Amino acid sequence: MSDFSSLSSSPRRVRQANVAAALQAIFAGGQLSRADLARQLGLNRSSSGNIISELIGNGLVREVAEDAPKPTRAGRPGILLELVPEGACFIGVEIGVEHITALRIGLTAEVSDVRVVPFDGRHAPVAEAVDRAVAIALEGAASGEIERCEGFGLATPAQMDRRGRVRIAPLLGWRDVDLAAITREALPAGIPSLVENDANAFAIGEAYASRGRQRGVTLVLVIESGVGGGIVIDGQLFRGGNGLAGEIGHIHVPDADCAELEEAIGLELLLNRYRGVATAGDATLAGLLADVRDRAPAAVAIAEDWARHLAFALVQACRLVDPDRIVLGGSVAGLYPMVSARVAFHMETLQADSFPLPEIVLHEAAETGAAYGAACMLHQRFLSLENDLLAGDAMGKDWGSL
Amino acid sequence: MSDFSSLSSSPRRVRQANVAAALQAIFAGGQLSRADLARQLGLNRSSSGNIISELIGNGLVREVAEDAPKPTRAGRPGILLELVPEGACFIGVEIGVEHITALRIGLTAEVSDVRVVPFDGRHAPVAEAVDRAVAIALEGAASGEIERCEGFGLATPAQMDRRGRVRIAPLLGWRDVDLAAITREALPAGIPSLVENDANAFAIGEAYASRGRQRGVTLVLVIESGVGGGIVIDGQLFRGGNGLAGEIGHIHVPDADCAELEEAIGLELLLNRYRGVATAGDATLAGLLADVRDRAPAAVAIAEDWARHLAFALVQACRLVDPDRIVLGGSVAGLYPMVSARVAFHMETLQADSFPLPEIVLHEAAETGAAYGAACMLHQRFLSLENDLLAGDAMGKDWGSL
DNA sequence: CACGTTTGTGCTGCAATGCAACAAAATGCG
DNA sequence: CGCATTTTGTTGCATTGCAGCACAAACGTG
Numbered sequence: 001m002s003d004f005s006s007l008s009s010s011p012r013r014v015r016q017a018n019v020a021a022a023l024q025a026i027f028a029g030g031q032l033s034r035a036d037l038a039r040q041l042g043l044n045r046s047s048s049g050n051i052i053s054e055l056i057g058n059g060l061v062r063e064v065a066e067d068a069p070k071p072t073r074a075g076r077p078g079i080l081l082e083l084v085p086e087g088a089c090f091i092g093v094e095i096g097v098e099h100i101t102a103l104r105i106g107l108t109a110e111v112s113d114v115r116v117v118p119f120d121g122r123h124a125p126v127a128e129a130v131d132r133a134v135a136i137a138l139e140g141a142a143s144g145e146i147e148r149c150e151g152f153g154l155a156t157p158a159q160m161d162r163r164g165r166v167r168i169a170p171l172l173g174w175r176d177v178d179l180a181a182i183t184r185e186a187l188p189a190g191i192p193s194l195v196e197n198d199a200n201a202f203a204i205g206e207a208y209a210s211r212g213r214q215r216g217v218t219l220v221l222v223i224e225s226g227v228g229g230g231i232v233i234d235g236q237l238f239r240g241g242n243g244l245a246g247e248i249g250h251i252h253v254p255d256a257d258c259a260e261l262e263e264a265i266g267l268e269l270l271l272n273r274y275r276g277v278a279t280a281g282d283a284t285l286a287g288l289l290a291d292v293r294d295r296a297p298a299a300v301a302i303a304e305d306w307a308r309h310l311a312f313a314l315v316q317a318c319r320l321v322d323p324d325r326i327v328l329g330g331s332v333a334g335l336y337p338m339v340s341a342r343v344a345f346h347m348e349t350l351q352a353d354s355f356p357l358p359e360i361v362l363h364e365a366a367e368t369g370a371a372y373g374a375a376c377m378l379h380q381r382f383l384s385l386e387n388d389l390l391a392g393d394a395m396g397k398d399w400g401s402l
Numbered sequence: 403m404s405d406f407s408s409l410s411s412s413p414r415r416v417r418q419a420n421v422a423a424a425l426q427a428i429f430a431g432g433q434l435s436r437a438d439l440a441r442q443l444g445l446n447r448s449s450s451g452n453i454i455s456e457l458i459g460n461g462l463v464r465e466v467a468e469d470a471p472k473p474t475r476a477g478r479p480g481i482l483l484e485l486v487p488e489g490a491c492f493i494g495v496e497i498g499v500e501h502i503t504a505l506r507i508g509l510t511a512e513v514s515d516v517r518v519v520p521f522d523g524r525h526a527p528v529a530e531a532v533d534r535a536v537a538i539a540l541e542g543a544a545s546g547e548i549e550r551c552e553g554f555g556l557a558t559p560a561q562m563d564r565r566g567r568v569r570i571a572p573l574l575g576w577r578d579v580d581l582a583a584i585t586r587e588a589l590p591a592g593i594p595s596l597v598e599n600d601a602n603a604f605a606i607g608e609a610y611a612s613r614g615r616q617r618g619v620t621l622v623l624v625i626e627s628g629v630g631g632g633i634v635i636d637g638q639l640f641r642g643g644n645g646l647a648g649e650i651g652h653i654h655v656p657d658a659d660c661a662e663l664e665e666a667i668g669l670e671l672l673l674n675r676y677r678g679v680a681t682a683g684d685a686t687l688a689g690l691l692a693d694v695r696d697r698a699p700a701a702v703a704i705a706e707d708w709a710r711h712l713a714f715a716l717v718q719a720c721r722l723v724d725p726d727r728i729v730l731g732g733s734v735a736g737l738y739p740m741v742s743a744r745v746a747f748h749m750e751t752l753q754a755d756s757f758p759l760p761e762i763v764l765h766e767a768a769e770t771g772a773a774y775g776a777a778c779m780l781h782q783r784f785l786s787l788e789n790d791l792l793a794g795d796a797m798g799k800d801w802g803s804l
Numbered sequence: 805c806a807c808g809t810t811t812g813t814g815c816t817g818c819a820a821t822g823c824a825a826c827a828a829a830a831t832g833c834g
Numbered sequence: 835c836g837c838a839t840t841t842t843g844t845t846g847c848a849t850t851g852c853a854g855c856a857c858a859a860a861c862g863t864g
Contacts, residue, residue: 010851010852011850011851011853012852014415014821014851015821018820034843043822044822045843046822046823046844047820049843050821072831073830073841074832074839074841075830076830076840076842077842078841079842217642233640240619240725241618241725241726245723246724247721247722248722250721251722252714252718317722319646319653320647320649320653320718321642321723322643322644322646325643413819413849417851417852435811436811436812437811445852446853446854448814449851451813475861476810477809479811479860480811
């Protein structure tokens with residue numbers, strides 16, 4: 001039987017929804033006054049002010065100190081508001097095959113403390129890996145920071161269901177483990193946690209990086225040895241029925257020696273082909289990139305095939321998902337800027353009808369992408385107040401005395 | 403600048419949300435009592451009763467007359483509630499290439515009056531076609547029914563944007579017309595209207611037909627001359643960035659004489675191939691279906707190729723969209739039941755990993771699908787009270803006297 | 805028939821918003 | 835400089851809608 005309780009609302013929920021909307025508006029819109037906020041939210045100025053004073057009391061919002069450039073407009077100028085970066089802290093960690101990457105973001109989603117530690121993920125038991133990740137993440141936190149920590153997010157290259165049970169993680173050698181439970185137990189009590197597939201986390205992070213673009217459909221590719229992907233719709237991850245949506249790596253590609261995209265544009269194929277024609281020493285991705293940049297014919301040929309196959313897969317994706325933005329991530333995506341024209345050419349050729357092609361951009365968050373994305377998911381959850389922490393806090397504050 | 407007003411809420415909106423949740427719960431859950439409703443919505447029994455008495459006053463809900471089979475449980479039995487079928491009426495119309503199909507559904511989404519009228523859509527100006535559609539739809543409505551009409555939905559084979567502007571409709575010969583505006587003007591004042599692509603409407607209708615399954619991801623294919631498609635996520639149409647999501651017809655298919663799915667499994671190819679080997683007279687789809695059923699070798703070969711190409715495209719779609727349910731519609735889908743085993747076989751072969759394949763079912767709503775879907779979209783909108791009609795009504799009623 | 809259980813319905817209290825009024829702070833004009 | 839005008843932030847009051855409580859009604863059980 002379906003549960004409709006999420007649709008119903010009571011006064012408490014009304015307040016919660018409005019507080020959440022206020023936080024999101026300030027996060028997205030930067031600095032605005034109480035009156036601006038009231039207009040954006042469709043509330044009365046008094047309600048807006050009421051909500052803001054609660055948020056200031058909670059230490060989540062503050063008035064901008066420096067006087068803004070006079071807006072040269074009649075009327076009393078509003079006091080601009082902004083989020084307090086230290087108002088909350090979210091930890092994002094990625095357990096990769098070779099490293100553990102940990103970072104923290106604040107309430108404004110700015111990254112504050114990145115650390116990358118070598119770690120052999122191929123032969124580590126789950127519990128050990130998670131313990132290590134937690135240790136690394138908490139290591140740098142000064143006393144007092146932990147209390148403000150509103151979440152711990154873990155990204156791993158594993159296929160897992162919605163509740164955080166890993167079905168299989170070939171790269172890490174995990175199988176049928178309840179990663180969510182293990183993570184919960186490894187953490188100090190009271191810290192909300194979250195586990196997510198690394199490609200999905202990366203996708204959220206890339207969509208989150210540009211605040212203004214949270215609306216719309218973003219398709220994110222992560223191109224390494226394999227090709228992962230994720231779809232973000234209006235800021236929310238689209239998982240599909242089995243959590244496999246966006247797994248573009250297994251799309252069929254014709255005209256290639258191999259059947260799947262993963263094999264046609266992945267790192268392995270590039271290096272295999274490059275091995276015979278490398279200009280200097282070992283065949284590495286960096287070497288290939290350099291050769292393409294220098295327009296060495298053999299390398300350019302490899303890059304152009306890569307572009308053709310990528311373009312084909314992207315067109316297929318456009319026809320099914322119709323994103324308005326495609327983000328290319330992973331180390332191999334470094335090839336894209338040099339062949340972006342080829343990719344666009346092939347896509348236009350394949351798109352018989354003259355429909356607008358989506359914007360294609362390179363990733364913004366480099367290697368920390370997945371960890372950043374995991375932290376962003378917590379941040380997002382916090383701003384929508386799905387956590388009970390703030391709610392309880394706000395109720396606890398004696399608010400009537402004001 | 404984004405608009406966050408939809409997130410904020412006032413007491414009025416609280417009521418609206420709760421009334422909407424109540425309607426949806428009764429629609430989905432069939433018959434339940436005030437107390438059941440209160441539990442499902444997480445409200446107090448008194449609030450639930452309050453809402454119900456408003457809805458009864460509005461004529462949207464009533465108490466079930468016949469005594470239900472005694473539930474043999476201690477305690478006072480609850481009075482079961484149900485929607486009043488005549489409480490509201492929604493009209494759905496499809497302007498096709500050869501027919502105009504009109505029907506009405508009531509508050510319980512049951513179809514009440516279907517009429518199919520021959521109409522040559524290929525050479526009809528927009529305004530004329532819409533006028534004709536409105537006339538056909540309103541023709542059968544008895545006086546008094548029109549007042550209860552809460553919406554008019556129009557489905558056409560046209561590519562249009564979110565606001566109902568048709569970009570191009572090759573089959574109907576339309577181009578750059580504001581179909582939404584034309585429809586609004588053709589209707590009596592005060593009736594909310596809606597225009598939608600026929601495949602999209604069909605998709606919504608198929609997802610709506612099974613009430614329990616409104617959650618989840620459904621991929622709908624409409625296979626005729628061309629192949630259209632739509633994706634429904636949790637009961638909502640997923641349009642993508644440009645309203646082209648789910649357009650599976652242009653997916654690439656290998657091993658076929660032609661590059662696109664539309665040409666590989668569409669009606670044209672089937673009839674072309676069948677023309678040489680037809681057992682009886684003209685090559686028609688009905689004839690092909692009969693021959694396949696009789697296991698005529700040539701026809702079976704055609705059907706098996708069809709199954710292989712369909713399976714390939716569906717696997718591609720699964721990898722990107724990962725639906726948990728696929729609905730096959732259109733006349734050509736009649737071929738599916740005879741080759742469902744082949745389709746499943748090919749899909750399992752192509753799915754290297756042993757991930758669960760989605761359930762594949764035949765359409766339920768036959769030819770009336772698109773018109774039904776358009777009506778369902780209005781029904782859905784009505785139940786979520788996005789229309790102002792009921793809200794105004796409810797406010798108008800003097801409620802304090804109760 | 806008494807008792808427990810569940811439902812439906814009033815009544816009161818509370819939470820959150822909207823409205824109106826007012827002081828504050830800035831611009832613009834004479 | 836003084837004053838009208840405009841916009842902001844705050845405060846008191848009314849309104850709305852839900853929760854909690856109590857109570858009568860309806861049903862099964864011993």
